[in-house]
Amino acid sequence: xxxxxxxxxxxxxxxxxxxxxxxxxxxxxxxxxxxxxxxxxxxxxxxxxxxxxxxxxxxxxxxxxxxxxxxxxxxxxxxxxxxxxxxxxxxxxxxxxxxxxxxxxxxxxxxxxxxx
Amino acid sequence: xxxxxxxxxxxxxxxxxxxxxxxxxxxxxxxxxxxxxxxxxxxxxxxxxxxxxxxxxxxxxxxxxxxxxxxxxxxxxxxxxxxxxxxxxxxxxxxxxxxxxxxxxxxxxxxxxx
Numbered sequence: 496x497x498x499x500x501x502x503x504x505x506x507x508x509x510x511x512x513x514x515x516x517x518x519x520x521x522x523x524x525x526x527x528x529x530x531x532x533x534x535x536x537x538x539x540x541x542x543x544x545x546x547x548x549x550x551x552x553x554x555x556x557x558x559x560x561x562x563x564x565x566x567x568x569x570x571x572x573x574x575x576x577x578x579x580x581x582x583x584x585x586x587x588x589x590x591x592x593x594x595x596x597x598x599x600x601x602x603x604x605x606x607x608x609x610x611x
Numbered sequence: 612x613x614x615x616x617x618x619x620x621x622x623x624x625x626x627x628x629x630x631x632x633x634x635x636x637x638x639x640x641x642x643x644x645x646x647x648x649x650x651x652x653x654x655x656x657x658x659x660x661x662x663x664x665x666x667x668x669x670x671x672x673x674x675x676x677x678x679x680x681x682x683x684x685x686x687x688x689x690x691x692x693x694x695x696x697x698x699x700x701x702x703x704x705x706x707x708x709x710x711x712x713x714x715x716x717x718x719x720x721x722x723x724x725x
Binding site: 601 | 615645653656657660711716718
C-alpha cells in the first residue's frame with residue numbers, strides 16, 4: 496500500500512516557467528489537499544477537493560491551479576513560477592468527516608521546489 | 612475563522628526528561644484539535660486528536676494532550692522523551708462544521724539531547 500505518492504521530490508525552476516506537481520493516493524480517499532510549508536509559518540492550505548470533479552480554494556491559492564478528474568489523482572499546477580513560490584509542497588488525503596468518520600490526514604513526503 | 616498559536620518555536624530537552632508543547636486556539640464555535648509530528652524529510656503523521664468526550668487524549672509514542680475549553684488550549688506532553696522524539700510538532704484545529712479543513716500552527720521544533 497503506497498499511500499500518498501508525490502513526484503518529483505525536488506525541482507528547480509526559473510522565474511516564469513511552469514510545472515505540475517503530481518499527487519496520487521491509493522486509499523480511495525474522497526478528500527485531497529495541497530499545502531505549502533515555509534519555515535516558521537507552518538502549513539498553509541492552497542487548494543482542496545472533496546471528491547472527483549470538485550475543487551476549492553484554500554488560504555493561499557494565488558498562482559496555483561488544480562484539477563481532480565479521478566479519485567486517485569490531484570495535480571497542482573504552477574503557471575508562471577515566482578520566487579515567492581519557493582517552498583516545500585505537501586499533498587494529503589483523508590477518508591471522512593464528522594465525529595464518527597473523522598480520519599487523519601495522510602501526507603506524502605513532499606516536493607521541495609526552488610524558483611530562481 | 613479558526614487559528615492556532617504554538618507558543619514555543621524551539622524546545623531543547625534532555626533525554627528522559629519530560630516535555631510540554633503549548634498550543635492555544637481561537638474560534639467562536641466548537642472545534643476539533645490535533646497534534647501532528649514531522650520527522651526530517653517526511654510528511655506529517657497524526658499523534659493524537661480530540662473530537663469529543665474525555666478531555667485527556669492519549670496518542671502514539673507515549674504522548675498525551677489535554678483539551679481545556681476555558682483556556683482554549685490543547686497542550687501536548689510526554690513524561691520521558693527519547694532521542695527519536697526529535698522532530699517538529701504541529702498543532703492543528705478544524706471547525707466541527709467543516710472538519711476536513713485544518714488550520715496548522717507554525718510548529719515547535721523539539722531537539723532531544725543525550
